[in-house]
Amino acid sequence: MDNLADLLHGFSIAVTMPHLALMAVGVLLGILVGVLPGLGAPNGVSLLLPLTFGMQPVSAIILLSSMYWGALFGGSVTSILFNIPGEPSSVATTFDGYPMARDGRPTTALATAFGSAAFGALIGVILITFLASWVAQVALAFGPPEYFAVYFLAFASFVGMGGAAPIKTVVALAIGFAIAAIGIDTVSGSVRLTMGVDELVKGVSFVVAVMGLFGIGELLVAVEEEFHARAVSSKIDWREVFRAVGRLPRHGVALLRSAAIGCWMGITPGGPTAASFMSYGIARRFSRRGRLFGTGEIEGIISPETADHAAGTSALLPMLSLGIPGSATAAVMMGGLMIWGLNPGPMLFVDQKDFVWGLIASMYVGNIVAVALVLLTVPVFAALMRIPFVVIAPLIVIICVVGAYSVSNSYLDVVMMLGFGVVGYLFKKLFYPLAPLVLAIVIGDKAEDAFRQSMLLSKGSLGIFFANKLVTCLIVGGIALLLLPLVLQLARLWRKPASPAIDTPAQEKVII
């Protein structure tokens, strides 16, 4: 029961006045970026990142992770009250949340969503509490080949299970790797891929990429459809809140199933968006009232919300214990860890016990703070949605421009940010996944280093990736995931030789 003792120690770090205040600030800022269309968790966190450089790492991560929880909750608020998903991962919540709110039960819909979200997050944190240090212990024995194999498996699982078109995922990943390689090569010291621009020697910061891809890109997508925020009543009836939460245990099966889906998709880098869609789809298939989904069913809210938050939380498990983030936001946080001088991965659990357990304890507390704050502030943030989009859009542009500039006081970063914005728009429009791109930018260097170190060890033989059982399993698993879409396609063709596979556009999802 070492874990519990460590966790208690973590609570003594997390539950202090300054840290509770940071949590509240983080959650409120998170709800704000979650509510505003065009600002989401990944670029909210990266906007805040330059401001955390002077802080203690544990305080900084508490602020950033609380912002993440806030953003996850904020996205659900607009989904339910306005039928506008504030976050990609809360799209599935609109299917039943908005109809229920429109039928005069906004409090029930919100309380159900927050209650199940908190449950999902709780399961995710419990999983981290008991599994993370064990995974880290196993990973301590890893050498470069094992690390490369784990990275390979992570990237392959995007291709095999990401849900986007496999070739587009591969292209997005490779572009991310190429961007990560720009600048000075850490192994040989030579300058790579600057293409004649001297300023690129410092490399392309992932923060700049995230601001453009998610900030400007999402803004461009949002401006296309001129939406009118016509809210249903946003008054909270507190008695109904407790009644709705009290009714949740009746849907225990749906809760547990969705939490399991969420945790799985969070640990393997499927991400919260894929998790919430998958959970909604499975719930509709297995629920006795599946036909009524889409008209305001309770389980239609529970399933995506639980899975969304379970995935969002458990995405931090591989980040902490292996140094592989499970979602785009986790990737940004991991970039932060490296900037603060920490080395994400198993050594954290040995060298930085305070940091790790302070963070884990803060997840328990932060989610409680988030539920309370989001319920209290629903009317305020709902009022914010009534500000016309034409006023908010230029402000978000300015925030992104200033944010990109302040990363390293470079004008080139601002121009690149705008360029990434156009790319982000095109990619979103055409269903290229953005999360693998960001992930590859953040950990591309590490994957390459692991590969080159392995090659040095083996004197250039690829046989090192089949040298022991563990490495072989990981590599074979990765290859299997890479080939999975191809096999499925062939199987479909073989079964129905007459009609080619029909992918309706409805099946195309933007996986963040």
Added chain:
Amino acid sequence: MISRRALELATAVLTGSFGVAVVVSSLDNGIGWSSAGVDAGTFPFLTGIVIVVGSLVNLVRGVLPAVTLASVPTAITSIELRRLAGLLVPAAIFVAAIPLAGMYVASALYVLAVLAIPRHQSVPRALVMAGATALALYVVFERMFQVSLPHGALAAALGF
């Protein structure tokens, strides 16, 4: 109006040319094996090849009359295109103006132009918002976080 097919093709060409640039540029660093291990250019070279091949596949898929593309013929309608331009063009002008006018003046003018010219807000209200934006930036960055935003060539000429 831009068709889905045209957009797919344009994006595939964009990613493909990036891939070609990566491949060409990585050849300078050497690809293959040397006494120091894997050469610096090898990994970027391989990713460049993957980008080029993947883009070609996406290009071919875009050209072929596949079921997926036929079902969504239009990607961006002309109204949507106008709205996009309405956001992107002023934003690009704003970014281009920063070296000359500095962050504060540029962002104030940007807010003013975007709100007042299409008559979304009355001119006095737009003026107030523009002033508030510049002031907020100054207080938050220059004062609270001690981050100096660019003041621009114009301010330098005037002696700020």
